[in-house]
Amino acid sequence: MASIQTIARNCRKVMCIGRNYADHVKELNNQRPKQPFFFLKPPSSLLLPGAGPVLRPKGVNMHYEVELGLIMGKTVRDLHPEDTEGALAAIDGYLLAIDMTARNVQEEAKGKGLPWSIAKGFDTFLPISNLISKSKIPDPHNAHLWLSVNGETKQSDNTELMLFRIPRQLSDISRVMTLEAGDIVLTGTPKGVGPVKTGDLMKAGLSVDGKDIEEANIEVP
Amino acid sequence: MASIQTIARNCRKVMCIGRNYADHVKELNNQRPKQPFFFLKPPSSLLLPGAGPVLRPKGVNMHYEVELGLIMGKTVRDLHPEDTEGALAAIDGYLLAIDMTARNVQEEAKGKGLPWSIAKGFDTFLPISNLISKSKIPDPHNAHLWLSVNGETKQSDNTELMLFRIPRQLSDISRVMTLEAGDIVLTGTPKGVGPVKTGDLMKAGLSVDGKDIEEANIEVP
Numbered sequence A, B: 001m002a003s004i005q006t007i008a009r010n011c012r013k014v015m016c017i018g019r020n021y022a023d024h025v026k027e028l029n030n031q032r033p034k035q036p037f038f039f040l041k042p043p044s045s046l047l048l049p050g051a052g053p054v055l056r057p058k059g060v061n062m063h064y065e066v067e068l069g070l071i072m073g074k075t076v077r078d079l080h081p082e083d084t085e086g087a088l089a090a091i092d093g094y095l096l097a098i099d100m101t102a103r104n105v106q107e108e109a110k111g112k113g114l115p116w117s118i119a120k121g122f123d124t125f126l127p128i129s130n131l132i133s134k135s136k137i138p139d140p141h142n143a144h145l146w147l148s149v150n151g152e153t154k155q156s157d158n159t160e161l162m163l164f165r166i167p168r169q170l171s172d173i174s175r176v177m178t179l180e181a182g183d184i185v186l187t188g189t190p191k192g193v194g195p196v197k198t199g200d201l202m203k204a205g206l207s208v209d210g211k212d213i214e215e216a217n218i219e220v221p
């Protein structure tokens, strides 16, 4: 598989699911969705390992959201929601990502019925880990994600808590738009999101059955 | 300059401005924006000349929006809103595009404060013309756009009516996210948007000082 640098350079689409963990839906006072919904982040928001810091735009309340990311390995169209085998076969590898969000910009957009693209799309708003080979995560619905700010754990939950699992996500996306090899899909964030300011240090990681996956480590100011 | 096929294949970002013509803002009962706002379409929505038809997803009220598109030729960051020379120098060429929109999906998203990515992002929802070389449009704020459905003219207006001109658009976008060579920017649609159904024939074109630009012609079922 290509390096994370090559993947970032060639990536044409980053598709993210919103509200995919029940306790996160509650903490933002949102309604639990009856079906998954998605938004795009621009590839220009990708921040490679070691390429930090995340830049806080003036006047922006910047929130972290740690998420498991899928790197697509093939073209996917109209996947059946119960085709677990097909979904997993279409994934080429994983990464950990922080879906940085300009929360106040997003809240304003939500209130006005405007798109989320700006709130989600600033440069550096998508720090990613190194590539995680598929063999390291035998079951993407059994991986433990965590994120800390200045040493204090803020998010720590298992992907088994996803409201909509990965086959359903890839099905719903691919019925709207073709997923292409090299596209990245972010699978949603568990509870515990919150603000970071310039100078804060975010760390994030992923473990499987209690074992840390080193490639998943993110450390970004 | 590369062919339109190469441009489409390499494009990593399609950024679109909303509500950029006063009479179009009125026809959709929207508020006139105090500043430009933007949304992303995925590159997978691009439909090359002759590659039609546009596919209408089941249950979708599909609207056309004809727009002048810019093809970026260089990296742009933090452009000054009055840097007209810098803005024009960053443009490598033009195209005509139809920003197809699932209007009912968009209206539902607006009402719920959800992202627009699905409403704007279906496969085939971005028919484009051939490449228009820069020399053919000496002033992008003086080009006449038109679109017809089954021979009946629906949209016909000059780009001089843009509420926010191109330097301001590129400035506002590039203060949020870096524009990269090969990115496409859609500059908004004039009044006259409306529905098309399967089997309707859309034609669109562009003229400068009364002279048709042949490369701009779109004909898509």
Ligand SMILES: [Mg+2]
Pocket: A039, A040, A115, A116, A117, B039, B040, B115, B116, B117
């Ligand atoms: Mg959006």
Ligand SMILES: [Mg+2]
Pocket: A016, A017, A018, A065, A067, A099, A188, A189
């Ligand atoms: Mg998120």
Ligand SMILES: [Mg+2]
Pocket: B016, B017, B018, B065, B067, B099, B188, B189
């Ligand atoms: Mg439009």
